[in-house]
Amino acid sequence: MINTNNLTKQYGEHVALDQLNLNIQQGEIYCLLGANGAGKTTTINLLLGFVQPTSGSAFINQLNVQENPKATKQFLAYIPENLMLYPNLTALENLDYFSGIAGKKLSQSALKEFLEESGLQSEAINRRISTFSKGMRQKVGIAIALAKDAKVLLLDEPTSGLDPKASNEFGLLLQNLRKKGVATLMATHDLFRAKEIGTHIGIMKDGRLKQEFVVEDISLNQLEDVYLDTMNYKEVTV
Numbered sequence: 001m002i003n004t005n006n007l008t009k010q011y012g013e014h015v016a017l018d019q020l021n022l023n024i025q026q027g028e029i030y031c032l033l034g035a036n037g038a039g040k041t042t043t044i045n046l047l048l049g050f051v052q053p054t055s056g057s058a059f060i061n062q063l064n065v066q067e068n069p070k071a072t073k074q075f076l077a078y079i080p081e082n083l084m085l086y087p088n089l090t091a092l093e094n095l096d097y098f099s100g101i102a103g104k105k106l107s108q109s110a111l112k113e114f115l116e117e118s119g120l121q122s123e124a125i126n127r128r129i130s131t132f133s134k135g136m137r138q139k140v141g142i143a144i145a146l147a148k149d150a151k152v153l154l155l156d157e158p159t160s161g162l163d164p165k166a167s168n169e170f171g172l173l174l175q176n177l178r179k180k181g182v183a184t185l186m187a188t189h190d191l192f193r194a195k196e197i198g199t200h201i202g203i204m205k206d207g208r209l210k211q212e213f214v215v216e217d218i219s220l221n222q223l224e225d226v227y228l229d230t231m232n233y234k235e236v237t238v
């Protein structure tokens with residue numbers, strides 16, 4: 001569902017992403033870990049068609065993103081760290097608008113059901129987004145993915161700044177989408193959440209994918225050790 005073939009992005013002399021090969025199937029949640037500047041957002045931007053690769057290719061549902069920018073977007077939902085919604089519109093109005101853009105004309109009751117499935121309290125459905133917490137806005141993002149019937153979900157640090165309960169709830173929503181066969185790529189700094197909700201984990205450094213794991217094959221402690229080792233962090237004694 002999400003594939004890259006030697007995907008490479010250079011900015012001048014700087015290689016932001018170096019020959020990335022990813023292969024994410026239906027029902028998988030692939031968590032991409034890596035320090036600041038590792039190339040995670042660049043990967044997502046290339047899959048979204050926001051930036052063009054220097055070489056290599058990106059595929060969504062077997063369609064080349066660069067050759068089919070509109071078609072590939074139909075399969076996608078994207079939730080960045082700070083989801084842009086219309087602050088003066090309610091959750092229901094935002095969902096109506098964004099699902100409409102995606103070509104879905106849904107009844108008010110269908111829209112409500114998607115918001116409820118995304119865990120939004122019923123009292124919030126008709127409230128303006130400007131009154132929402134970050135966790136609530138992320139739930140609207142999930143509702144948009146559900147309403148759009150997205151096959152692929154791209155997430156860029158979606159749980160950053162969420163409290164542990166909201167972050168846990170978000171993880172459960174991703175599991176719900178996984179069961180529907182959605183393929184998810186999530187860039188994150190949260191090793192714990194990656195282990196909790198991921199099916200696969202990749203560790204990037206300096207634009208290169210250095211390590212890949214099936215989540216059930218590795219404990220959280222092992223993951224942390226491998227991560228720190230990959231980053232070449234030294235233990236600091238005080």
Ligand SMILES: Nc1ncnc2c1ncn2[C@@H]1O[C@H](COP(=O)(O)OP(=O)(O)OP(=O)(O)O)[C@@H](O)[C@H]1O
Nearest residue numbers: 011014015016034035036037038039040041042043
């Ligand atoms: N438009 C740009 N022009 C020049 N360099 C860029 C541009 N976008 C990204 N880069 C560089 O590419 C590298 C990868 O950046 P990227 O944003 O993909 O990292 P990241 O892993 O998402 O980091 P973070 O965890 O901080 O979000 C960095 O060195 C960054 O400075």
